[in-house]
Amino acid sequence: MSGFPYAGYAGQYLRVNLSTCTIQKQPLPLEWADNFLGGNGIGIKILWDEVPADVNPLSPENKLIVSTGPLCGSPIPNAGRLEFIAKSPLTGIYGDANAGGHFGPALKFAGYDLIIFEGKSPKPVYLYIHDDKVELRPAGQLWGRGTFDTEAALQTEHRDPNLRVACIGPAGENLVRYASVQVTYRRSAARSGMGTVMGSKNLKAIAVHGTGSLRIADPQRMQALAFKLQQRIHDNPFYASIHTYGTPGLVALMQPIGRFPTQNFRYGSFEGFENISGEALRENHIERDTACFACPLGCDKIYSVTEGEFKGTLTSSVEYETLNALGSRVCVRDLPAVLKSNELCDDLGLDTISAGSSIAFAMEIAEKGLLNQEEMEELDLSWGNYHTVIELLERIAYRQGFLGDLLAEGAARAARWLGRGADAYAMHVKGQDISAQDGRAQQSMGLAHATSSRGADHLKAFPVIDETGAPAEAIRRYGKEYLPDLVNPLATKYKAFLVKDGEDYGAVVDSAGNCKSGGTFVMAEIYWQEQAAAIQTLTGMDMPVERLKAIGERIYNLMRCYNALHGITRADDTLPWRFTQIPSPSGNAKGSVCHLDIMLEDYYHLRGWDVQTGLPTLETLSRLGLGNAYLELQAAIASGESRAAYSSLGWAAPYTGKIKDSL
């Protein structure tokens, strides 16, 4: 929209009320862009303003925000990301999920920075966007179909092979609490149950075709900057390994570190790792390399299975996390079976991390005798039984039977429902399953999981510099003063600094619309300085680094306030007992536990949050222009609103009691 003062933005957004079937095109408020940039920055601003603490995540009053950022669709490398933001049905607190692919740029090219979905449609619908034309259309014929089929059906119906689709599968329709949104082509916005929110609103899909373009404030400088950053990424020492193997290349590296979660985090290394490594994937299953919008890295690959029981499997976005969650976490060493499981998760619309974690939880409680024969429904829940894994994925997506319905709730809720001491085996933080890191082997990751705004998650802070120690990288980013502790994975010193910096920068990346796996974190060719330059060159906003840092800090603080509104405090910034009490059994981490409390103290001090409660102080929030949020939060705490919200979250707190067993 030409009236918006900044280039790069489309300048308008859609507000879609599914209850009344009305669509409004509204100008993007300048204050949103100035203070929260875009993506999940604007997303948390909308949640804070419009979705109060007493709203059930599955009710029509929850809102789903589908948001791009200013860089999305620009020539800056890796700038094709899209954010889904809502109150999470899995955690009951702030939730978001991010996907690459091509949908985000298409939405911008159609002329919209974001979409807010509110209410609930009486019947299944999808939103169709072709530039100015925006319509809600019936989706009864798509309901019940998998995501692959849904995408193809919409492209056929509109005779448009370039139609970009974001849709849910049966898992979202059946309100599995960790349902994903699948985004063209086969990318997943998987975490926090954003697909569940779509299902609760009877929203099957969003389909978009945009033919416009972005206005660039300084085209010549933008061309030069984009070229320079592309070149720097291509020349970076990390390029070859990530381009060739993608994140699956990490499997072998995590093994000697002792950070490859195995058997529901009981172990940190997996004897069958060679079978499910990135090297084995490339050697035996590669079809071709592929890439998201404007990405010079191309970490994604398409894989196939051409023989054996799982012949015909064709799948992509097989990540390190996939190989862990559906591989070593459940002790499966059969790679074709893992690929089949990934294909199923994508088609059914399931988060692979939470799906694998829920099944690992089931296998462990079965081993401990906490499930009776009738409840196991003739399934063999032995570790490594991939037929059971595949069968359970189907049952979970359709909520079939006792186990399917139970595990569709996620491990943390299932543990609360079951009782029997099952909470000790639900590996989660704030209701969200822990991804494939282990704070015993990398202290910073333990802190990152504990403080992440969407529950357990490595990607909010994404502290990668101390994974195996990278002194040259540390000096380049932070100078020499933090060495050697900063890059020692087992040291706690400076890890709060690393996590806070990552959370603030991550908030900026997710709000600007570029990718954390690309040049922003691992390679850091696009770090604070370059990110600020990119935003300024594209939009024309005055964006010194200090302003960008304040935006990142503001976003992260508002997310914390939103969670605190739901009763979250320091007591919830924790890790299950295994991480803090059981020494890591293997690898470089052997004998180490995660010293979370030491790092948390440092973290709250650095954040300017109260060390006792973990809540942002008036001074901190006022500095960030969030003084009103402080007052609203304190009022909610005083009135008991926060306590009431906390009591309805529904998950069993991570078990932190006495040691259950030695491993």
Add this chain to the structure above:
Amino acid sequence: MITIHVRYYNILAAYANRKNQTVELMEGSTILNLIEAVAQENSASFREVVMLDNRPSPHLRIFCNNALVDEKQMDSPLAEGDEIIFFPALSGG
């Protein structure tokens, strides 16, 4: 002489065209000596990843018997039967 068992992953395995290598070194040889030896024996692409300005690349990740090796340990002597794992610059998950 001592025998050292070496394992390569990721692009290093591709550039070396092998996943494992057994290297014979003089007693008292260090990790630095090992790096120089394998750099010499393998392809130019391999050397480009492993060495930078005639020194081990700062991005090379090395494990000795599953323990991370830092820069200060480059001169530590190896022992008979040690297992050394090499990774290129790799990080992320």
